[in-house]
Amino acid sequence: MNSYRVLRNTVVTMLAASTMVGSMAIGRAEEMGQAEEAGQIGQVGQVGQAEAEQAGEIAEPALRAPTRTIHRAVWFTRTAPRIRPVVRAPKVRNKAIAFRLVARRSWSHDQFQCLDSLWTRESNWNHQAHNPSSGAYGIPQALPGSKMSDSGGDWRSNPITQIHWGLRYIKSRYGSPCGAWGHFRSSNWY
Structure with a gap:
């Protein structure tokens, strides 16, 4: 497999993962918002509360926008050049x-x-x-x-x-x- 395909597959995998994490954060923030409205935030616990705050920070910009932008960034990778030994014929x-x-x-x-x-x-x-x-x-x-x-x-x-x-x-x-x-x-x- 050439390096272009490996890079492309890595980028696609990272995009899919970031989309899934973003969706989960938005879903978790919406759940926390509903829990907050219902007064159940105290039952979540400290770890759950930290997750809720984190999810709220991530999901907040997405909830404000009328349409959801899944991915807007461009991925760059820096790899060290392969140094091939000089092999004389x-x-x-x-x-x-x-x-x-x-x-x-x-x-x-x-x-x-x-x-x-x-x-x-x-x-x-x-x-x-x-x-x-x-x-x-x-x-x-x-x-x-x-x-x-x-x-x-x-x-x-x-x-x-x-x-x-x-x-x-x-x-x-x-x-x-x-x-x-x-x-x-x-x-x-x-």
Whole structure:
């Protein structure tokens, strides 16, 4: 249910309740007026008398008017804004991790650009990417995915482990991400 419906239902409920309380107060004031005229006010008791005075205060303006106004006020509610935590998309988070790891290896920004192009084509930076036809898995699309287990036992779910493995693989096989990207562009695999 959206917040508009909740607010609307709350306002309708409050209006119904205020109308009912107003009607009861008017009815109670009329009863007290009749009791006062009959001389029975002493029998009501202290609590009843307080209720009667309160009901009289509430009902008095309504009794003076020739027509009854049920509700004239406008309801406002102030709610605290919902603060949603900033959740980065996995793609953005995984790229940020890779950027830090590439910088630690003292590779240039151009090398990161090549890595970004390569892994965007391979897995779109999804650490759960799985190619059902070949069995390749993860950000670097390791074939088979279990090869990444030498970087950590959590290779299926941890993008950091996958990125570490992928960078080591690229360094040992192609020397740099731009070398791997050049090979990929010429042969459509790396």
